[in-house]
Amino acid sequence: MFLVDSNVLIEAKNRYYAFDIAPGFWAWLDYAHASHIACSIEPVRDELFEREDELARWARSHADFFRPIDEVATSHFAPLTSWAQSRMYTAAALTEFLTNAADFFLVAYATAHKHTLVTHEQPRPEARKRVLIPDACRAMGVTYMNTFMMLRNTQARLDFQLPAAS
Template identity: 60%
Template structure:
């Protein structure tokens, strides 16, 4: 599964995948979400809802795309952080 952060959605909307230019991207995102391939988290939704644009509307209409963080999820943060740190990302 791929976890989509706010920047992915914001950049998609602002650049090459704007709703009026590439509606197929947003349809694809819906489809792969229904297939269990991708999702995001509630804090990303909350960030998007602070806006006032098409992405705000999309986030409002696609609440199921955003999952809550629970205790089971947070137990994986240490391993994920260690993996990312080991990759040498800057």
């Protein structure tokens, strides 16, 4: 199962898979969710709700796409916290990762459920000002990839449609 980060959905909406030009991406997400191929978590949904836009409306109408944080995921909070605290992150970076960001919950959930985390973040193990998802994934033994790798891995096809004749 693929676990989708908010940046995947936000970038899609803002750029290459905007609702008005690439409805096939959003239809694929519906299919992927119904087929137990992709999902996200409630903290990601909550991040999307911070905006009042088409993506927030999509998230509200797709509540079941976003899973709650369960006890299996919470059992991975301590090892993930220990890893983050053992690194040379700034106090602000640790506070953000451990208390304010969906990223922590994504990594814990992916670890617990053996999901592949889909994000646009790139690893930077030398980073100190922000805990990045790929670095946390590596530490926890979680596979991660970007949107395009997920689509290729699932053999998704987003078909082109000609506009209606005017």
